[in-house]
Amino acid sequence: MDIKKIIPIIVVIGFILIFSYSSKEDISINIIQGEDQLIVEKDFIYNHTDSITFPAVVRSSGKKPVLTEYKGVEMSKLFNSLNVDISNVERLTFNATDGYRIILSAEEINEPNNVYLTFERDGKPLKSKKQGGNGPFQLVIRQDPFSQRWIKHIDEIVLE
Numbered sequence: 001m002d003i004k005k006i007i008p009i010i011v012v013i014g015f016i017l018i019f020s021y022s023s024k025e026d027i028s029i030n031i032i033q034g035e036d037q038l039i040v041e042k043d044f045i046y047n048h049t050d051s052i053t054f055p056a057v058v059r060s061s062g063k064k065p066v067l068t069e070y071k072g073v074e075m076s077k078l079f080n081s082l083n084v085d086i087s088n089v090e091r092l093t094f095n096a097t098d099g100y101r102i103i104l105s106a107e108e109i110n111e112p113n114n115v116y117l118t119f120e121r122d123g124k125p126l127k128s129k130k131q132g133g134n135g136p137f138q139l140v141i142r143q144d145p146f147s148q149r150w151i152k153h154i155d156e157i158v159l160e
Contacts, residue, residue: 027128027136029117031084033159038082042136046119050077054116056140059147070140072118075109086110089159094139096153097129102139104149116140117154129153 027042053071079086086092086106095101109115118138119126126135134152141149 029137029154030156031082031159032156033084033089038084040078040082042119045073045078045117045137048073048078048081050074050081053120054113054142056142057147069122070116070118070138071120071123072116072138072140074113075115075117075139078117079109084159086159091160093158093160094151094154095156095158096151097155098153100151100153102149102151104141108141111143114141114143116142126152 029040029045031038031040051071051073053069056068056070058066058068076086086109089106091103091105092109093101093103104115116139118140119136121134121138126138127133128136129152137154138152139150139154141147144150
Protein backbone atom coordinates (compact mmCIF):
# COMPACT_ATOMS: atom_id res chain seq x y z
CA MET A 1 0.00 0.00 0.00
CA ASP A 2 1.25 3.47 -0.89
CA ILE A 3 2.28 5.59 2.12
CA LYS A 4 1.03 8.74 0.36
CA LYS A 5 -2.50 7.35 0.50
CA ILE A 6 -2.27 6.33 4.16
CA ILE A 7 -1.05 9.67 5.57
CA PRO A 8 -4.21 11.68 4.65
CA ILE A 9 -6.38 8.94 6.15
CA ILE A 10 -4.38 9.02 9.40
CA VAL A 11 -4.62 12.84 9.53
CA VAL A 12 -8.41 12.73 9.06
CA ILE A 13 -8.80 10.08 11.77
CA GLY A 14 -6.62 12.18 14.09
CA PHE A 15 -8.81 15.26 13.58
CA ILE A 16 -11.95 13.22 14.22
CA LEU A 17 -10.53 11.83 17.46
CA ILE A 18 -9.35 15.25 18.66
CA PHE A 19 -12.72 16.85 17.86
CA SER A 20 -14.75 14.11 19.52
CA TYR A 21 -12.60 14.27 22.66
CA SER A 22 -12.73 18.08 22.92
CA SER A 23 -16.48 18.25 22.35
CA LYS A 24 -17.31 16.13 25.41
CA GLU A 25 -18.93 18.20 28.10
CA ASP A 26 -17.48 18.44 31.56
CA ILE A 27 -20.40 17.59 33.82
CA SER A 28 -19.69 18.85 37.31
CA ILE A 29 -20.71 21.48 39.82
CA ASN A 30 -18.27 23.87 41.42
CA ILE A 31 -19.07 24.77 45.05
CA ILE A 32 -17.31 27.94 46.20
CA GLN A 33 -17.04 29.14 49.79
CA GLY A 34 -14.61 32.02 50.23
CA GLU A 35 -11.25 30.87 48.90
CA ASP A 36 -12.24 27.20 48.96
CA GLN A 37 -13.54 25.42 45.88
CA LEU A 38 -14.93 21.93 45.62
CA ILE A 39 -15.64 20.30 42.27
CA VAL A 40 -18.37 17.69 42.50
CA GLU A 41 -18.27 15.27 39.58
CA LYS A 42 -21.43 13.95 37.94
CA ASP A 43 -20.84 10.35 39.04
CA PHE A 44 -20.91 11.39 42.69
CA ILE A 45 -24.28 13.08 42.18
CA TYR A 46 -25.77 10.47 39.82
CA ASN A 47 -24.85 7.63 42.19
CA HIS A 48 -25.63 9.39 45.45
CA THR A 49 -27.18 7.05 48.03
CA ASP A 50 -29.81 9.65 48.95
CA SER A 51 -31.09 10.11 45.38
CA ILE A 52 -34.85 9.80 45.14
CA THR A 53 -37.52 10.01 42.50
CA PHE A 54 -40.39 12.38 43.24
CA PRO A 55 -43.37 13.94 41.45
CA ALA A 56 -43.41 17.63 40.56
CA VAL A 57 -45.66 19.89 38.52
CA VAL A 58 -43.88 21.90 35.84
CA ARG A 59 -45.53 25.23 35.09
CA SER A 60 -44.39 27.29 32.14
CA SER A 61 -45.98 30.58 31.19
CA GLY A 62 -48.73 30.14 28.66
CA LYS A 63 -48.72 26.35 28.95
CA LYS A 64 -50.79 23.87 30.94
CA PRO A 65 -49.14 22.44 34.09
CA VAL A 66 -47.45 19.10 33.45
CA LEU A 67 -47.11 16.41 36.11
CA THR A 68 -43.64 14.94 35.78
CA GLU A 69 -41.18 12.87 37.76
CA TYR A 70 -37.69 14.02 38.73
CA LYS A 71 -34.75 12.18 40.23
CA GLY A 72 -32.29 14.05 42.36
CA VAL A 73 -30.61 14.63 45.68
CA GLU A 74 -31.93 16.89 48.39
CA MET A 75 -29.41 19.75 48.65
CA SER A 76 -29.04 19.47 52.43
CA LYS A 77 -28.13 15.78 52.08
CA LEU A 78 -25.72 16.51 49.24
CA PHE A 79 -23.94 19.14 51.34
CA ASN A 80 -23.79 16.77 54.33
CA SER A 81 -22.25 14.00 52.23
CA LEU A 82 -19.61 16.45 50.99
CA ASN A 83 -18.91 17.72 54.54
CA VAL A 84 -20.00 21.21 53.45
CA ASP A 85 -21.34 23.06 56.48
CA ILE A 86 -23.96 25.69 55.63
CA SER A 87 -24.94 26.50 59.23
CA ASN A 88 -23.11 29.85 59.08
CA VAL A 89 -24.04 30.62 55.47
CA GLU A 90 -26.42 33.54 54.87
CA ARG A 91 -27.16 32.85 51.25
CA LEU A 92 -26.47 30.33 48.54
CA THR A 93 -26.25 31.58 44.97
CA PHE A 94 -26.98 29.02 42.26
CA ASN A 95 -25.40 30.03 38.94
CA ALA A 96 -26.28 28.58 35.56
CA THR A 97 -24.26 28.35 32.37
CA ASP A 98 -26.73 30.70 30.65
CA GLY A 99 -26.08 33.47 33.18
CA TYR A 100 -29.27 32.98 35.19
CA ARG A 101 -28.96 32.81 38.97
CA ILE A 102 -31.10 32.53 42.06
CA ILE A 103 -30.33 33.07 45.72
CA LEU A 104 -31.69 30.86 48.49
CA SER A 105 -31.25 31.03 52.24
CA ALA A 106 -29.74 28.20 54.27
CA GLU A 107 -33.13 27.87 55.97
CA GLU A 108 -34.78 27.06 52.62
CA ILE A 109 -32.08 24.49 51.84
CA ASN A 110 -32.60 22.84 55.21
CA GLU A 111 -36.40 22.58 54.89
CA PRO A 112 -37.10 18.84 54.58
CA ASN A 113 -38.13 17.58 51.14
CA ASN A 114 -37.88 21.00 49.53
CA VAL A 115 -34.76 21.83 47.48
CA TYR A 116 -33.38 19.17 45.12
CA LEU A 117 -30.52 19.04 42.65
CA THR A 118 -32.07 16.94 39.89
CA PHE A 119 -30.43 15.06 37.04
CA GLU A 120 -33.27 12.98 35.55
CA ARG A 121 -36.77 13.76 34.33
CA ASP A 122 -39.27 11.02 33.60
CA GLY A 123 -36.53 8.39 33.84
CA LYS A 124 -34.17 10.07 31.35
CA PRO A 125 -30.99 12.02 32.14
CA LEU A 126 -31.38 15.78 31.79
CA LYS A 127 -29.65 16.97 28.65
CA SER A 128 -27.34 19.96 28.72
CA LYS A 129 -28.23 23.32 27.19
CA LYS A 130 -25.93 22.46 24.30
CA GLN A 131 -28.09 19.37 23.67
CA GLY A 132 -31.34 21.35 23.98
CA GLY A 133 -32.24 20.28 27.51
CA ASN A 134 -32.62 21.70 31.03
CA GLY A 135 -29.57 20.02 32.54
CA PRO A 136 -27.32 18.41 33.17
CA PHE A 137 -28.49 19.66 36.58
CA GLN A 138 -31.67 21.50 37.48
CA LEU A 139 -32.66 22.86 40.86
CA VAL A 140 -36.24 21.99 41.77
CA ILE A 141 -37.87 23.73 44.73
CA ARG A 142 -40.89 21.65 45.62
CA GLN A 143 -42.49 24.31 47.80
CA ASP A 144 -42.42 26.84 44.93
CA PRO A 145 -45.97 26.35 43.59
CA PHE A 146 -45.33 28.18 40.31
CA SER A 147 -41.80 26.88 39.56
CA GLN A 148 -40.61 30.49 39.34
CA ARG A 149 -37.36 29.93 41.20
CA TRP A 150 -36.38 26.66 39.57
CA ILE A 151 -33.09 26.98 37.75
CA LYS A 152 -31.70 24.85 34.95
CA HIS A 153 -28.11 24.40 33.70
CA ILE A 154 -26.56 24.77 37.19
CA ASP A 155 -22.78 24.61 37.21
CA GLU A 156 -21.84 26.62 40.29
CA ILE A 157 -23.01 27.19 43.86
CA VAL A 158 -21.55 30.07 45.85
CA LEU A 159 -21.87 30.01 49.64
CA GLU A 160 -21.70 33.37 51.37
